[in-house]
Amino acid sequence: VDGLSFEMKANGGGGHVEFDDDAFTLTDDAHLLAPLAIEQMNGALSWRRQGDGPLTARAQRLRARVAGHRVGLDGSLEHVAGQAPVVDMSARFAADDATRIHALLPIHLMPGHGEEWARHLFDSGHVERGRVIVKGPLDHFPFTDKSGEFSADFAVRDATLHYAPLWPPAINVDGELAIRGAELKLDITRGTISGADITGAHIVLPNMGVHQRMLKVTGVARGRAADAITLVRDSPLKNGRAARMTELDISGDVEVPLSMNLGLYPGGPHEVEGEARFNGNRITELKQNLTL
Numbered sequence: 001v002d003g004l005s006f007e008m009k010a011n012g013g014g015g016h017v018e019f020d021d022d023a024f025t026l027t028d029d030a031h032l033l034a035p036l037a038i039e040q041m042n043g044a045l046s047w048r049r050q051g052d053g054p055l056t057a058r059a060q061r062l063r064a065r066v067a068g069h070r071v072g073l074d075g076s077l078e079h080v081a082g083q084a085p086v087v088d089m090s091a092r093f094a095a096d097d098a099t100r101i102h103a104l105l106p107i108h109l110m111p112g113h114g115e116e117w118a119r120h121l122f123d124s125g126h127v128e129r130g131r132v133i134v135k136g137p138l139d140h141f142p143f144t145d146k147s148g149e150f151s152a153d154f155a156v157r158d159a160t161l162h163y164a165p166l167w168p169p170a171i172n173v174d175g176e177l178a179i180r181g182a183e184l185k186l187d188i189t190r191g192t193i194s195g196a197d198i199t200g201a202h203i204v205l206p207n208m209g210v211h212q213r214m215l216k217v218t219g220v221a222r223g224r225a226a227d228a229i230t231l232v233r234d235s236p237l238k239n240g241r242a243a244r245m246t247e248l249d250i251s252g253d254v255e256v257p258l259s260m261n262l263g264l265y266p267g268g269p270h271e272v273e274g275e276a277r278f279n280g281n282r283i284t285e286l287k288q289n290l291t292l
Helices: 098-104 112-119 225-233 241-247
Strands: 007-011 014-026 036-048 055-066 069-079 086-095 122-137 149-161 170-180 183-193 196-205 214-224 248-250 253-263 270-274 283-285
Touching: 069 098, 086 098, 098 122, 149 183, 196 225, 214 225, 225 241, 225 248, 225 253, 241 248
Parallel strands: none
Antiparallel strands: 007 014, 014 036, 036 055, 055 069, 069 086, 086 122, 122 149, 149 170, 170 183, 183 196, 196 214, 214 253, 248 283, 253 270
16 A cells, blocks of 8 residues: 555554545555555544454445546455455445456456456446445355355446457447356347347356356347348358358348357357348349349
């Protein structure tokens, strides 16, 4: 911690610190990707210990701007010598720039490629109504063994998402992201991929903590047929049966329900199921010059 000044009251049994618009830098090379700039720190931090009993620390209405994000923290931590700390904390946050959220992610939270995916998921956008809950012994985090609770919920607005390698980004995305333990879900209410409107889309990463992570994507793309053909050309769809669409000239709009299982690791599968639904379109097969 660099640059922090505060008033502290302490005795042999504990202490109490009050913050009043304080600013400082937090450095932890073992857990943070880079030093965190903390500004406008307000609230209180107290701790107590009776004899050889556990050390108990409590955050009381801590509020600050952390790496540019508005963050509030409440909760407690209990530490017994020789054991992992046990926390019961909740945090609320909002971010004008979603791309900076990665600065708050602890390093080694998940295997290398999964951490890289999480840090580069957002290319733009902002976050509203963010909330994180952590309860349990920290050496079991993210508590896939049910020994505690880890959850995160927040709304994303006007975001650009890089959800999978080799696929075009989703832009102008509004949605709700939820994390439960090692599972991540993103429900998209609005967005666009290659010019096609995306509705009712769901992106699920069942287990962020394994090396061979699978991303499941379902949804419906609606828009000009030309945009659907662009999506095929700009994605791994061009390597499958969908490539036939690039041999067609289609007038009007189409609807394309999609279901995809995408491996987020070298050599992982790209399984895609979908169909194109037509309604009053003119379809021309370019090689044979046949029109329906």
